[in-house]
Amino acid sequence: MQYFIDVVLPLPLPKAFTYWVSEEEFEFLQIGQRVGVPFGKNKLYTGIVYKKHRTAPQAYTPKSIEVILDELPIISPAQFAFWEWMSTYYQAALGSILRAALPGAFLLASETFVARRLDIDPDWDGLTDDAFLVMEALEKADLRLEEIQQLVQRKKILPLVHELAAQNYIQILQSLREKYLPKQQRYLRIHPDFHTEKALNLLFEQLKKAPKQSALLLAFCQAQPEYDWMKLSALRKIIDVSSALIRTLCDKQILEEKYEYEDRNLLAPIPLKPPKPLSKAQEKAFHAIQSQWKEKLVVLLEGVTSSGKTEVYFSLIAEQIEKQKQVLYLLPEISLTAQMVQRLQARFGEKVTIFHSKFSLHERVEVWKNIQHHSDKAQIIIGARSALFLPFKNLGLIIVDEEHETSYKQFDPAPRYHARDAAIVLAQQMQAKLLLGSATPSLESRFNAEQGKYGHVQLLERFGQALPPKIIAIDLKEAHRKKQMKGLFSHALYHEIEATLAREQQVILFQNRRGYAPLVECHSCGHVPQCSNCDVSLTYHQANQQLRCHYCGYTIAKPVQCMVCSTPNLNFKGTGTQQIEEQVNDFFDLARVARMDWDTTRGKWAFDVLIDRFAQGEVNVLVGTQMITKGLDFKNVGLVGVINADALLFFPDFRAHEKAFQLLTQVAGRAGRYQGESKVMIQSFSPDHTVIKQVKENDYQSLYTQQLHERKTFEYPPYNRLIRLTLRGRDYTTVDQAATWLGEYCIDKLALLY
Ligand code: ADP
Ligand code: ZN
Numbered sequence: 001m002q003y004f005i006d007v008v009l010p011l012p013l014p015k016a017f018t019y020w021v022s023e024e025e026f027e028f029l030q031i032g033q034r035v036g037v038p039f040g041k042n043k044l045y046t047g048i049v050y051k052k053h054r055t056a057p058q059a060y061t062p063k064s065i066e067v068i069l070d071e072l073p074i075i076s077p078a079q080f081a082f083w084e085w086m087s088t089y090y091q092a093a094l095g096s097i098l099r100a101a102l103p104g105a106f107l108l109a110s111e112t113f114v115a116r117r118l119d120i121d122p123d124w125d126g127l128t129d130d131a132f133l134v135m136e137a138l139e140k141a142d143l144r145l146e147e148i149q150q151l152v153q154r155k156k157i158l159p160l161v162h163e164l165a166a167q168n169y170i171q172i173l174q175s176l177r178e179k180y181l182p183k184q185q186r187y188l189r190i191h192p193d194f195h196t197e198k199a200l201n202l203l204f205e206q207l208k209k210a211p212k213q214s215a216l217l218l219a220f221c222q223a224q225p226e227y228d229w230m231k232l233s234a235l236r237k238i239i240d241v242s243s244a245l246i247r248t249l250c251d252k253q254i255l256e257e258k259y260e261y262e263d264r265n266l267l268a269p270i271p272l273k274p275p276k277p278l279s280k281a282q283e284k285a286f287h288a289i290q291s292q293w294k295e296k297l298v299v300l301l302e303g304v305t306s307s308g309k310t311e312v313y314f315s316l317i318a319e320q321i322e323k324q325k326q327v328l329y330l331l332p333e334i335s336l337t338a339q340m341v342q343r344l345q346a347r348f349g350e351k352v353t354i355f356h357s358k359f360s361l362h363e364r365v366e367v368w369k370n371i372q373h374h375s376d377k378a379q380i381i382i383g384a385r386s387a388l389f390l391p392f393k394n395l396g397l398i399i400v401d402e403e404h405e406t407s408y409k410q411f412d413p414a415p416r417y418h419a420r421d422a423a424i425v426l427a428q429q430m431q432a433k434l435l436l437g438s439a440t441p442s443l444e445s446r447f448n449a450e451q452g453k454y455g456h457v458q459l460l461e462r463f464g465q466a467l468p469p470k471i472i473a474i475d476l477k478e479a480h481r482k483k484q485m486k487g488l489f490s491h492a493l494y495h496e497i498e499a500t501l502a503r504e505q506q507v508i509l510f511q512n513r514r515g516y517a518p519l520v521e522c523h524s525c526g527h528v529p530q531c532s533n534c535d536v537s538l539t540y541h542q543a544n545q546q547l548r549c550h551y552c553g554y555t556i557a558k559p560v561q562c563m564v565c566s567t568p569n570l571n572f573k574g575t576g577t578q579q580i581e582e583q584v585n586d587f588f589d590l591a592r593v594a595r596m597d598w599d600t601t602r603g604k605w606a607f608d609v610l611i612d613r614f615a616q617g618e619v620n621v622l623v624g625t626q627m628i629t630k631g632l633d634f635k636n637v638g639l640v641g642v643i644n645a646d647a648l649l650f651f652p653d654f655r656a657h658e659k660a661f662q663l664l665t666q667v668a669g670r671a672g673r674y675q676g677e678s679k680v681m682i683q684s685f686s687p688d689h690t691v692i693k694q695v696k697e698n699d700y701q702s703l704y705t706q707q708l709h710e711r712k713t714f715e716y717p718p719y720n721r722l723i724r725l726t727l728r729g730r731d732y733t734t735v736d737q738a739a740t741w742l743g744e745y746c747i748d749k750l751a752l753l754y
Contacts, residue, residue, distance in 0.1 A: 002056060005029060005065070007037055007047035014415060016050045020062045025507040026052065026300045027715060031078065032073025036158065044145060048075055050710050059571075066111070067158040072356060074102075078430060079391060100415055101389035103364035110511050113560040114170050114586045115142040121373050122169045130160055135169060155683025175522035186232040188246070190220060191256045195227045201229040202396060203254065213249060216241050220255075227257070247563060273346040275314070279357045282312050285554035289316065292455030300449045301404075301437045303459030305669025305699070306466050306633075309437050312459070313399050314347050316435065321351060324433075326371070326379055330423060332405040333384040338608040339615075341382060348380055355383035355390060375575030385419030386409060388426060398423050402443055403436035404662050439669065440662040440700060443655075443707055462672075469640070469672035471680040471696045473687035476644070477526055485585040493641050493681045494587070500679075501590040501620060509584070509623045509668045512576050512647045519650050520547060520570050522562035526685030528650040529556070535714050537650040580643060581623045588621070617721045629666040633673060633684055642682040649689055654716045658692050661703045664695045 003026035004015035019037055021029065029035070033049050044066060055473050056062065083097045090574040114139040128306050129136060130152045131200070137143060137151055148157050164170045183267060194200050200221070207214040214321040219239040224230050228506050235241065237667075244358060257354065278286060285301065289312070292299045302308040313329070320327045331340065336356060343351050370378035372391040381387055385408055399406075400420050408419040420436070427434040436445055449456035462468060477492040500507050520540050529538045531549035538547035538556070545558045561568045581595045594600075594610055607627070613619045650658040664682065672680035682692060694703045712719050729735040 002054060003266070004053050004056065005035070005049050006051040006053070007035060007065075008050045008094045009037070009039060009045050009047045010102075011039075011045070011095045012093045013095050017047070018057045020064045022064075025065070025068065029068065030073050031077065032075035034069035034074060036069055038063050038066060049073075050080070052093070067162070072259050074391070076391060079389070080428055081423050081722065082389075082422075082426055085429070086415055086417055086422060089425075090417050091109040092417070096414040100386065100413075103368055107420075113144055113173055114138065114143050114164075116170055116750070117168060122167070122182045129163060130154070134160070134164065138170065140747055145393075165692055169373050184750045185259065185476050187229040187251075187258050188220075188232055188235065189224065189229045190205065190217070190227050191253050192227075194254070201228045210686075212245055213254075213692045215239065216245060216249065217254065231445040255262065264607065266601045270342055270345055270347050275318070275347060276311055277465060278311060279308065281459055281461055282308050282315075282463070285457050286312050286315050288421070288457040289435065289455070292457065296453075296455040297428055297458060298436060298448075298453075299433045299455035300441055300445050301435055301457050302441050302446070302700075303437065303439060304462060305439045305666065306462045306469075306673050307459040308463040309401075309459065310343065311463075313401070313435070313437065314344075316397060316399070317348070320396040321348070321357075323396060325394050326374070326381065326392055328387060328390075328392065328398045328423075329380060329382040329398060330398065330400045330408075330419060330630070331382065331384060331389060332402050334607075335402060335405075336382070336384055336408065337611060337632070339611060339632065343360060344382055349724050350377055353378040355381055355387045369733065388419055390639065392430060395427075395430045395500075398427050398434045399437065400434065401437045403438045404440055404442040406659070436728060439740055440665050443658055443704065444718045446704055447708065467672055467677060468698065469668055469678040469680045471668055471698075473692050473696060474681055474683045475687040476683050476685045477524060479683075481525060486587065487582060488642075488643055489583070489587070490683055493683060496679060496681060497584075497588060497621075497641065498590075498638055500639040502586060505620075506634065507641065508615070508628055508635050508637055508670050509580055509621065509626060509642045509643060510628060511623070511738060517654075518646065519683060520559070521646055521731060522565060522567055522570060523648070523685065524567040525562060525565040527562055528646070529559070535652070535710065536654055536656065537652045538665055539652050552656075577623050577625060584621050584623065590622045592619050593621040593623060594619040596622060596627050598627075600627070601627065604745055626663070629663060629670065632670060634670065635673055637673065638673050638676075638678050640667055640678075640680045642667060642680070642684075645682050645692065646686040649686060649691055651683070652712070654714065657710075658707055660691050660692055661700075664692070665698070665700075668695065 001023070003021050003023055004018050005021055005026070006018050017036075017037075018041065025747065029049050029052065031049050034046050035049060035207070036044050037047050038047050040510070043137060046069060046632055059618075079101070083101065085092060086092060086097055087094050103289050109461065114134075116135065121661055122135055124132065124135075134143070135147055137147075145157065145161070152160070153573075154160075155561075161170070161172065165172055177682065190200075195212040204214055204217070207217065216239060219531055220230070220235065223235070232246070243646055246255065246257075250257050261371045285303070289299050289301060301309060303312070307683050315328070329344070336354070341352070341354055353367055353370060355364070367378065367381075369375075372382060372393065372680075381390060385388075393525050400423050403420050410419070426432075438445075441449075446456075447453065474490045475490050475554065476490065479485050479492075484491040498617050518734055519528050519537055521642065529547055530536065530553065531554050533537055533554055534549055534551040536551060538554075539551055540558065543550050546555045547558060548555045559570065562570060577595050577597045580601075581593055584591050584593045594613060596607070596610050601610065611632065614622050617636070625682065645660065645664060647665060648656070651659065653659070668680040682695070684692060686692070690706065691703070694700075711717065716722070726741050727735050729738070729741070
């Protein structure tokens with residue numbers, strides 16, 4: 001009798017692969033365990049046992065497995081069920097999902113490292129030849145399994161490796177070693193020999209002929225008059241120094257250096273705060289959500305910005321905790337800020353775990369294990385979309401905050417999934433409840449609520465005394481015509497910034513993310529050419545001087561003048577945040593400005609540092625992209641300025657108006673989070689655009705009705721479904737023919753459906 005297992009490999013393969021196992025192995029193995037298997041040319045991979053059976057494959061002779069890596073399954077049947085749904089629904093290989101789901105450290109078989117244990121000396125004479133060779137080589141360096149294979153010239157080296165491990169001579173590291181090491185920081189100080197003024201002056205004398213060295217020393221003394229240690233990174237902020245120069249000074253024992261591990265304990269305990277009692281309106285929403293859950297899996301909480309949705313979430317979470325259930329709190333990546341995590345921690349303390357893409361492998365494995373074992377530390381998991389793949393044990397509730405956010409959708413690599421929709425399936429499979437929360441729900445979700453598919457609860461007043469901000473649209477056409485512009489600022493916005501800073505309040509200036517499709521916009525009338533088929537803006541393609549529809553391919557030549565008012569100068573460029581930052585610096589004496597965009601927030605906690613500087617008042621003007629619009633809760637923002645709303649309004653996407661409304665409302669929501677008045681100023685060449693009106697009047701309902709009507713007219717979701725197919729290839733003609741064929745094929749098939 002023959003025994004086989006099917007194994008999912010972390011590769012984008014359409015199918016699981018079959019391997020031969022012995023009867024004993026077959027008895028021992030369970031679905032969801034990891035095994036090391038050969039695949040391709042001498043490569044080892046970690047795969048997951050997916051099926052056990054007795055049918056030999058037809059197409060190939062199965063190989064046998066190399067090693068069993070787990071005692072118990074690490075993937076539960078429930079997780080597999082979720083993967084299978086995702087694989088079918090999003091047309092993604094199980095292997096791609098495996099790779100997205102498992103922390104990398106679980107997967108690296110070929111990459112597995114072997115290291116010698118320095119605390120135990122092997123019995124050299126008792127070693128076999130092969131073992132001797134390996135141990136000898138390990139004296140010098142750690143080895144990868146592949147290197148060991150080459151060394152002993154044998155394929156099946158795992159028995160040997162496991163034998164050595166059993167004798168405690170070596171340890172097997174499941175991933176590249178350096179990935180486990182916490183980050184080291186380099187610190188410098190002036191060498192203790194020079195810690196007196198006299199010695200220091202003498203030193204400067206000696207360095208007279210070395211201007212670079214004395215400049216560095218001088219900067220150091222000014223920054224650290226008490227001769228303290230200083231981070232190299234901090235030093236580099238003050239003075240531009242080369243590594244070679246620092247090396248020289250260290251070698252000459254003028255500077256002293258040391259390395260220290262950076263604290264990676266993100267969730268340092270913070271003091272608990274007593275729960276805030278819910279307001280009447282919040283209490284009502286809380287009960288309404290619960291009663292709707294009795295009948296529905298999903299409830300949509302539509303709560304205006306600053307209404308205290310988060311407090312309602314907290315009460316719902318508290319209830320699940322009492323029932324010993326796990327809660328998954330999903331946020332868009334950029335909303336996953338220290339501010340948010342700390343709020344959750346202040347309420348729930350050690351029960352909170354964060355799962356973050358910026359985490360190291362080590363941290364991710366730890367989180368995974370805590371959740372799998374239903375540890376007390378992992379009852380509330382806060383994370384971005386990939387947290388959906390964690391091994392939940394007893395999931396009671398998923399909260400999808402800011403459910404309208406596009407970043408819930410993963411574009412590349414596969415699996416290309418929408419985390420909000422996938423969360424709903426996960427909740428259903430795990431018999432948990434799901435709450436969607438937003439101030440500006442996506443049309444799809446709101447439509448589902450209206451259709452009765454989801455429950456629907458509204459929270460339409462701001463918490464406490466907070467007044468909604470006054471929203472003003474500023475006409476850039478007019479400002480340009482009357483020469484009332486200073487740089488990028490209309491006089492109105494300019495004066496308001498000045499006045500706000502003078503009142504010692506803070507200003508947020510928003511500019512749309514760079515790299516958006518270039519539009520052609522008339523500076524006189526604000527007209528942007530549209531596609532007549534698809535109702536979206538045309539984008540400018542410089543290479544062939546055309547305007548093009550991204551949906552249907554409709555093109556026209558670049559117009560020489562505006563098609564509506566015939567003005568000759570058409571504008572193509574967008575403005576970057578950097579330019580705004582510079583102008584703020586030039587124009588406003590009182591400004592202490594900082595910029596927040598993808599460039600300035602790349603480091604691990606760079607984002608949080610900026611937020612903190614703004615919260616402390618160290619920065620009083622924050623210039624930023626999309627990032628500044630998300631969930632930040634500042635009390636002292638008196639003015640929010642939108643430099644130019646048009647790129648949002650005319651973004652070539654059928655959801656452009658919905659997105660523009662959402663974004664502008666979110667930006668505006670950063671103001672008026674305290675008692676007192678606040679303003680939002682939106683600059684635009686189309687200040688009378690319906691969407692701007694709807695934002696001004698905070699009229700989600702009108703946006704919803706109108707957009708839904710357009711979606712129906714132009715056959716867009718939620719009335720129709722869209723799939724985008726992209727074909728790629730080296731040869732133009734082949735791709736062209738294939739695309740034509742595929743297009744016709746689809747049309748034929750669809751014709752049958754209609
Ligand atoms: P949202 O998530 O709806 O934008 P938040 O939950 O951030 O609103 O609440 C806005 C502000 O009001 C926060 O500073 C929050 O601490 C405060 N707040 C909300 N509800 C309460 C409450 N019940 N008691 C005290 N403060 C509250
Ligand atoms: Zn079109």
